[in-house]
Each structure stands twice: as C-alpha cells, then as structure tokens.
Amino acid sequence: xxxxxxxxxxxxxxxxxxxxxxxxxxxxxxxxxxxxxxxxxxxxxxxxxxxxxxxxxxxxxxxxxxxxxxxxxxxxxxxxxxxxxxxxxxxxxxxxxxxxxxxxxxxxxxxxxxxxxxxxxxxxxxxxxxxxxxxxxxxxxxxxxxxxxxxxxxxxxxxxxxxxxxxxxxxxxxxxxxxxxxxxxxxxxxxxxxxxxxxxxxxxxxxxxxxxxxxxxxxxxxxxxxxxxxxxxxxxxxxxxxxxxxxxxxxxxxxxxxxxxxxxxxxxxxxxxxxxxxxxxxxxxxxxxxxxxxxxxxxxxxxxxxxxxxxxxxxxxxxxxxxxxxxxxxxxxxxxxxxxxxxxxxxxxxxxxxxxxxxxxxxx
Amino acid sequence: xxxxxxxxxxxxxxxxxxxxxxxxxxxxxxxxxxxxxxxxxxxxxxxxxxxxxxxxxxxxxxxxxxxxxxxxxxxxxxxxxxxxxxxxxxxxxxxxxxxxxxxxxxxxxxxxxxxxxxxxxxxxxxxxxxxxxxxxxxxxxxxxxxxxxxxxxxxxxxxxxxxxxxxxxxxxxxxxxxxxxxxxxxxxxxxxxxxxxxxxxxxxxxxxxxxxxxxxxxxxxxxxxxxxxxxxxxxxxxxxxxxxxxxxxxxxxxxxxxxxxxxxxxxxxxxxxxxxxxxxxxxxxxxxxxxxxxxxxxxxxxxxxxxxxx
Numbered sequence: 109x110x111x112x113x114x115x116x117x118x119x120x121x122x123x124x125x126x127x128x129x130x131x132x133x134x135x136x137x138x139x140x141x142x143x144x145x146x147x148x149x150x151x152x153x154x155x156x157x158x159x160x161x162x163x164x165x166x167x168x169x170x171x172x173x174x175x176x177x178x179x180x181x182x183x184x185x186x187x188x189x190x191x192x193x194x195x196x197x198x199x200x201x202x203x204x205x206x207x208x209x210x211x212x213x214x215x216x217x218x219x220x221x222x223x224x225x226x227x228x229x230x231x232x233x234x235x236x237x238x239x240x241x242x243x244x245x246x247x248x249x250x251x252x253x254x255x256x257x258x259x260x261x262x263x264x265x266x267x268x269x270x271x272x273x274x275x276x277x278x279x280x281x282x283x284x285x286x287x288x289x290x291x292x293x294x295x296x297x298x299x300x301x302x303x304x305x306x307x308x309x310x311x312x313x314x315x316x317x318x319x320x321x322x323x324x325x326x327x328x329x330x331x332x333x334x335x336x337x338x339x340x341x342x343x344x345x346x347x348x349x350x351x352x353x354x355x356x357x358x359x360x361x362x363x364x365x366x367x368x369x370x371x372x373x374x375x376x377x378x379x380x381x382x383x384x385x386x387x388x389x390x391x392x393x394x395x396x397x398x399x400x401x402x403x404x405x406x407x408x409x410x411x412x413x414x415x416x417x418x419x420x421x422x423x424x425x426x427x428x429x430x431x432x433x434x435x436x437x438x439x440x441x442x443x444x445x446x447x448x449x450x451x452x453x454x455x456x457x458x459x460x461x462x463x464x465x466x467x468x469x470x471x472x
Numbered sequence: 473x474x475x476x477x478x479x480x481x482x483x484x485x486x487x488x489x490x491x492x493x494x495x496x497x498x499x500x501x502x503x504x505x506x507x508x509x510x511x512x513x514x515x516x517x518x519x520x521x522x523x524x525x526x527x528x529x530x531x532x533x534x535x536x537x538x539x540x541x542x543x544x545x546x547x548x549x550x551x552x553x554x555x556x557x558x559x560x561x562x563x564x565x566x567x568x569x570x571x572x573x574x575x576x577x578x579x580x581x582x583x584x585x586x587x588x589x590x591x592x593x594x595x596x597x598x599x600x601x602x603x604x605x606x607x608x609x610x611x612x613x614x615x616x617x618x619x620x621x622x623x624x625x626x627x628x629x630x631x632x633x634x635x636x637x638x639x640x641x642x643x644x645x646x647x648x649x650x651x652x653x654x655x656x657x658x659x660x661x662x663x664x665x666x667x668x669x670x671x672x673x674x675x676x677x678x679x680x681x682x683x684x685x686x687x688x689x690x691x692x693x694x695x696x697x698x699x700x701x702x703x704x705x706x707x708x709x710x711x712x713x714x715x716x717x718x719x720x721x722x723x724x725x726x727x728x729x730x731x732x733x734x735x736x737x738x739x740x741x742x743x744x745x746x747x748x749x750x751x752x753x754x755x756x757x758x759x760x761x762x763x764x765x766x767x768x769x770x771x772x773x774x775x776x777x778x779x780x781x782x
Contacts, residue, residue: 142587190567190568192571241760241763241764244764245763245764245765247760247763247764247766248711248715248763250512250514250567251514251708251711251712251715251759251763252760252763254514254705254708255705255708255709255712255756255757255759255760255763256756256760258704258705258752258753258756259753259756259757259760262749262750262752262753262756263749263753265749266747266749266750269747269749270747384571384575387568387571388575391568424582424583424586424587424592426579426580426582426583426586426592427579427583428579429575429576429578429579429580429582429583430576430579430580430583432572432575432579433572433573433575433576433579433580434572434576435572436568436569436571436572436575437554437558437564437569437572437573440558440564440565440568440569440572441558441562441563441564441569442562442563442564442565443561443562443563444562
C-alpha cells in the first residue's frame with residue numbers, strides 16, 4: 109500500500125502544478141488576444157521581473173507581507189474554520205502600528221517592537237471575533253469575517269482621518285512615523301527591509317508550531333475530524349479559538365511590518381487584499397507553512413511581472429486576479445485529475461498483487 | 473438629533489430605503505433559493521459585478537436596454553454556472569471556489585473595463601443606458617404611500633414581484649419541493665428518484681439569475697454607470713439576510729429591508745456631516761448583530777440535521 113500513498117502524495121503536487129499551468133495558459137491566451145505585440149508582452153511578464161536588481165528587490169518586497177498573512181491563514185484554516193478576517197487584521201493591525209509609531213516616543217530598539225506587538229494584538233482580536241461568534245452564537249464564520257473586514261476598513265479609516273491625520277500631507281495620510289519606529293533596510297539598492305527576516309522567522313515558527321508541536325497536532329486533528337477530536341478529550345472550543353487568535357496575531361504583525369518597512373506614513377485608502385492573497389498562498393502550500401515562502405515568491409513574481417507588463421504594454425495588472433482565481437478554483441477541486449490518479453493507483457495495486465502472487469507461486 | 477429623527481420619519485427616507493434595498497432584496501432571494509438547495513455559495517459578489525459590467529457594456533454598444541440586460545444576465549449566470557460545475561461535478565470546496573470567483577469578479581471586471589473604456593475606475597466614458605423610473609397609476613395619487621411606493625426604478629418593482637415569485641416557487645411548486653428536499657436531505661431525495669446534482673444546479677442557476685438582476689440594477693438604476701468593486705459587500709449581506717431569515721422567504725425579505733434601512737440611514741448621516749466612516753460601518757454591524765441573533769436557531773437546525781445523517 110506504500111505505493112498508493114506515494115501516488116496520492118504525488119498527485120497533490122501534480123494537481124497544483126497543473127492548476128498553475130492552466131492558469132498561466134489562460135493568462136497567455138488572454139494576453140495574445142489583448143496585446144498588440146503578444147511576444148514582447150509575455151517576455152516582459154515572464155523575464156521582466158528578473159532584469160534588474162531593483163525588480164528582484166520588488167519581488168522580495170511584495171513577498172514579505174504575504175509570508176505573514178499566509179502563515180496566519182495556514183494556522184486558522186488547519187482547524188477547518190474558513191476565517192477571512194486576515195484581511196481586516198492586516199489592515200487594522202497596520203493602523204494600530206501607525207498609531208503607536210506616530211503618537212509615542214520611545215528608544216529606537218523598543219519602538220518597533222511595541223508598535224508591531226500593538227498590530228499583532230489588534231489582529232488577534234479581529235480574527236478572534238468571528239471565532240467567538242461561531243462558538244457562542246453559531247454564526248457562519250465566512251459571512252461574519254467578511255463583514256468584519258468592512259468594519260475594520262471604516263474603523264481604520266476613521267482613526268487615520270480623525271486621530272492621526274497629518275493636515276500638511278496634502279492627501280489622506282497619517283503623520284510621519286517616528287524615525288525610531290521604522291524598520292531598517294537590508295540591502296542598499298532595494299527597499300527590502302528587516303521585515304523579510306521577521307517574516308521568515310514567522311514561517312519557521314509556524315512550521316514548528318503547526319506541524320511539529322502537540323498544540324498544532326490538536327489543531328489539525330480538529331480540522332480533520334472535529335467529533336473524533338472531541339471524543340478523544342480535546343478542548344475543541346479553546347483550541348479553535350486559540351488558533352484563530354494566533355493566526356490573527358500573525359496577520360496583524362504582517363500589517364505592522366509592512367507599514368514600518370515600506371512606508372513612512374499610513375496611507376491605505378482601501379483594503380490591500382493581502383489577506384485574500386494569504387488564502388491563495390496557503391492553499392498552494394497545502395496549509396503547510398514550510399511551502400509558504402515558495403508559494404509567496406510565486407505570487408509576488410507574477411504580480412511584479414504583471415506590473416512590468418502593464419507599464420510596458422496595454423495589458424492591465426488585474427490579469428493577476430484572473431490567474432489567482434483560476435489557480436484557486438482548480439486546486440480546490442477534489443475531482444480534478446482524479447480519474448488519472450485512480451487509474452495509476454489501480455495499476456500500482458494490480459502490480460503489487462501480481463508480484464505477491466508470483467512470489468507465492470515461486471515458493472510453492 | 474432632531475434633524476436625524478426628522479429625516480428618518482419622512483417619505484424621502486422610506487423611498488430611499490426601497491431604492492437602496494433593491495439590490496439587497498435581489499441577492500437575498502438568490503441566496504435564499506441556493507440555501508434551500510443546500511449549497512453554500514458566496515460567489516454572489518462576483519456574479520453581481522460581472523452582470524453589472526455586462527449590462528453597461530451590452531447597452532453601451534447596442535444602445536438597447538434589452539441587450540444590456542441580456543448580456544448582464546449572461547455574464548452573471550455564467551459565473552454561477554462555473555461555480556455549479558466545479559462544486560457539484562468536480563466536488564470542489566464551495567467556499568474557496570466562491571472566494572476565487574469573487575477575486576475574479578473584482579479583478580476581471582476592472583480588466584475588461586480597462587480594455588473597453590481605457591479607464592479603471594468607472595465606465596462613465598461608455599454611453600450606457602439606464603432603466604427608467606415609473607409612476608404607478610392609482611397608487612401615486614395616494615398621499616404618503618404614493619410618495620414612498622411610486623416613482624421607483626422598474627427593477628425595484630421587479631424585485632418586489634420576485635419576492636412573490638420566489639415564495640411561490642419554493643413553497644408551492646414541485647420544483648421548489650425538490651429543491652428543498654435536496655437541501656434538507658440529499659440521500660432521502662435521491663432514494664425517491666430526485667436527481668440531486670441536477671436539482672442543485674437548477675437552484676444555483678435560478679440564484680444566479682436573480683443575483684444578476686441585482687447587479688444590473690446597480691449599474692443601470694442605482695447608478696447610471698459601473699464603478700470598480702461597486703457591490704461593496706452586498707453579495708455577502710444577501711447571504712447574511714437569507715441566514716437571518718432562516719431560509720424562509722418573507723423573513724428574508726424583511727432582513728433585506730432591514731439592511732437597506734441601515735444603509736439608507738448611513739447615507740443620511742453622512743449628509744449631516746457626522747464622521748462618514750462610522751456611518752458606513754452601520755450596515756455591516758447590523759448584519760453582524762443579525763448573524764448573532766439568528767445563530768441560536770441555526771444551531772438547533774444543524775443539530776437536527778446531524779442526527780438525521782447519523
């Protein structure tokens with residue numbers, strides 16, 4: 109039966125590869141219809157992101173916040189609770205960080221830490237609300253978390269607009285962050301900042317927490333079979349709530365790090381969409397934080413590619429949404445390529461049986 | 473405070489409630505039909521965005537309202553067909569598929585809009601048509617009621633008629649019975665010869681049709697053009713309303729009107745120079761409270777279902 113397991117695992121990877129291939133094929137098809145010079149456009153899309161250090165730096169910058177939201181989503185979804193509030197947690201976490209970074213004066217070593225913690229705590233609260241509503245009132249987490257995202261958006265905009273708005277900025281933005289709060293850059297020619305290191309640390313933490321610790325095992329067990337987890341004596345509600353809080357904390361840190369690393373004032377006008385990106389990356393990584401850097405890199409790469417393409421041709425960046433949607437749709441469909449998988453499993457099983465029979469005949 | 477009360481207890485306010493609630497009524501009814509069929513679909517946001525854009529494109533290029541509506545319905549329903557195919561035939565996770573289709577709706581409509589009009593924000597460059605407002609003969613002469621009920625967009629009346637149609641469809645027709653039985657207990661339905669997948673597919677397509685009408689109203693009635701992400705969560709509010717209504721037609725309609733009032737209220741408050749951000753939160757917070765209030769009922773329902781399955 110070992111062979112069967114092997115084929116099962118192989119097909120999990122094959123299905124993701126096929127989904128990505130189909131998505132890219134659809135994207136290229138659209139480009140060739142839309143663009144006047146499809147070959148040049150595609151060249152920019154595929155090779156463009158690697159043509160200068162600046163652009164490679166861009167990929168890393170785009171990837172950094174995705175690491176956080178994706179690990180957060182991995183932890184939240186492993187308990188089989190579809191909580192979309194990572195988006196709101198990212199946004200409102202950023203606002204909380206901006207508030208601390210603008211209002212308080214602290215020494216430079218401590219200021220970023222406190223600001224980021226503020227973002228994380230706010231993020232945890234945001235993602236905790238749908239979980240509590242689900243546990244206490246049995247409210248559908250998908251719908252409640254999506255509603256909470258809008259509440260976060262307007263609450264955040266209110267704080268930025270009425271509490272920390274800089275009237276001198278000329279547009280809707282907060283005061284400048286204190287110099288002590290800003291995260292240092294890692295490489296001189298790019299904007300890659302310390303957040304990358306924090307993000308990778310979060311990935312390592314997420315992997316050991318979710319895949320190697322007892323707590324993480326309980327979370328995954330609840331996700332696989334809630335009744336079994338309950339009857340084997342786990343405190344399901346406590347674990348369910350804890351993993352939503354931890355996931356939200358990480359998403360909130362992501363919003364915080366993004367603000368302190370990439371901007372010098374808070375200037376979002378709408379939800380940035382990184383929480384939803386996190387969902388897609390988590391699906392690609394099969395909810396295992398180990399694969400999150402690879403999947404985030406992939407999304408950041410096509411995003412920067414689309415950006416380069418949009419600047420050099422007539423194809424708008426939104427093509428990334430189309431690619432994202434197609435990938436999610438195919439990866440999420442269980443029966444996609446299932447026939448192929450079954451034929452291979454049947455063949456492998458037959459082979460094993462034939463071998464076993466041969467052995468029996470030989471011994472006789 | 474007095475100004476607020478004055479503006480609430482006025483005919484204009486009740487008129488605006490109906491105007492604002494129209495898309496919510498449509499999408500709540502769509503969610504209701506789908507919910508009765510036992511499918512969890514969150515793709516209404518994407519459906520409505522595509523149908524809104526389709527209506528604008530169709531009417532702008534043909535200069536015919538009918539073509540606009542048809543193109544809108546076609547685009548919106550193709551999204552629900554994609555959803556139905558993947559979820560029912562390929563056994564996909566419905567929530568993730570819905571999420572993907574919403575991402576597609578948000579980005580894909582902007583993509584199409586940019587290619588056609590060269591603008592990413594709105595479709596004002598396209599000369600799309602609007603569906604006119606009408607006065608209802610006798611009712612318009614009645615004081616108060618006439619001012620509230622008459623003079624609306626044709627689609628607002630269609631929405632009100634749809635409430636009745638959906639009520640009859642779900643409660644009085646064989647198809648409605650099949651949809652409900654498939655939603656209640658697919659195995660039992662299958663054992664008496666109902667084709668489960670086909671019935672769910674029909675429910676989703678009916679839902680797609682109704683939700684698309686809501687999308688068309690947004691770009692041909694509520695506003696005379698398409699703007700990016702113009703649904704602003706209305707698709708999700710519809711799901712919340714159908715939950716709040718417990719899968720029954722009239723309570724769902726009432727919930728949609730409640731959310732509509734919250735939105736109309738927030739529009740009034742904004743014009744009174746209260747912090748607009750707070751007022752914009754109102755519809756979503758009302759939805760959240762509604763979800764909590766109705767949760768208890770749902771719990772009983774799901775427990776019953778679990779027992780049946782066992």
